[in-house]
Amino acid sequence: AQSVAQPEDQVNVAEGNPLTVKCTYSVSGNPYLFWYVQYPNRGLQFLLKYITGDNLVKGSYGFEAEFNKSQTSFHLKKPSALVSDSALYFCAVRDIGGGGNKLTFGTGTQLKVEL
Amino acid sequence: DTGVSQDPRHKITKRGQNVTFRCDPISEHNRLYWYRQTLGQGPEFLTYFQNEAQLEKSRLLSDRFSAERPKGSFSTLEIQRTEQGDSAMYLCASSPGTNNEQFFGPGTRLTVL
Numbered sequence: 001a002q003s004v005a006q007p008e009d010q011v012n013v014a015e016g017n018p019l020t021v022k023c024t025y026s027v028s029g030n031p032y033l034f035w036y037v038q039y040p041n042r043g044l045q046f047l048l049k050y051i052t053g054d055n056l057v058k059g060s061y062g063f064e065a066e067f068n069k070s071q072t073s074f075h076l077k078k079p080s081a082l083v084s085d086s087a088l089y090f091c092a093v094r095d096i097g098g099g100g101n102k103l104t105f106g107t108g109t110q111l112k113v114e115l
Numbered sequence: 116d117t118g119v120s121q122d123p124r125h126k127i128t129k130r131g132q133n134v135t136f137r138c139d140p141i142s143e144h145n146r147l148y149w150y151r152q153t154l155g156q157g158p159e160f161l162t163y164f165q166n167e168a169q170l171e172k173s174r175l176l177s178d179r180f181s182a183e184r185p186k187g188s189f190s191t192l193e194i195q196r197t198e199q200g201d202s203a204m205y206l207c208a209s210s211p212g213t214n215n216e217q218f219f220g221p222g223t224r225l226t227v228l
Contacts, residue, residue, distance in 0.1 A: 004157075034216055043119075043206065044158070044219040051214055090157050100171050101146070103217060105157030 002027045002095040006106035013081045021076040021109045023091030032094040033074040037087045081113045119220035121207050127226045135193045136223045140209030147190050150206040158206055197227045
């Protein structure tokens with residue numbers, strides 16, 4: 001079975017500071033990994049994905065994530081946070097070794113960027 | 116607008132009634148997914164279509180739930196004899212291939228009284 005853990009319910013950071021939102025996963029095969037962002041009353045928006053290749057993935061709005069196979073992690077990062085980054089962030093995994101086509105999501109991390 | 120659309124955006128119903136939701140995927144996407152999201156949780160997979168074929172169903176999808184995608188374009192999700200526990204946001208997503216990200220619609224928020 002595939003699973004995702006987002007250990008922090010909320011992350012607070014000052015504008016201009018770097019931010020990290022943590023994600024670890026568990027799969028039986030190889031993972032496809034995704035980050036999505038959800039703003040209030042809106043659907044999920046895709047940020048970035050890791051399928052294969054370079055472990056450092058760059059995505060929308062200056063976000064990036066690093067795939068670490070030994071630590072089974074895929075933490076989301078941004079060098080300089082903006083107030084407009086405040087939202088709910090979801091990590092998701094697809095197990096290409098037997099998980100079918102579904103995405104399994106974490107419980108989400110609320111990011112709050114303050115002035 | 117070329118995004119995923121869902122209708123209605125909100126639905127309030129009484130327990131025991133049937134409801135049906137519609138999803139229109141991005142036109143060139145042959146894969147379509149339904150998820151359910153409750154407050155404080157991430158989306159949970161319900162079912163998956165490739166073209167008109169329903170290829171995967173979650174154990175969450177009880178006998179009261181049925182989904183169709185008759186011509187491989189739009190999809191409907193019907194819930195029969197709704198229960199209060201069915202109250203949630205129902206999300207639809209589509210993708211052009213299995214290696215691609217899924218694009219989500221705005222969701223249908225169901226409230227069962």
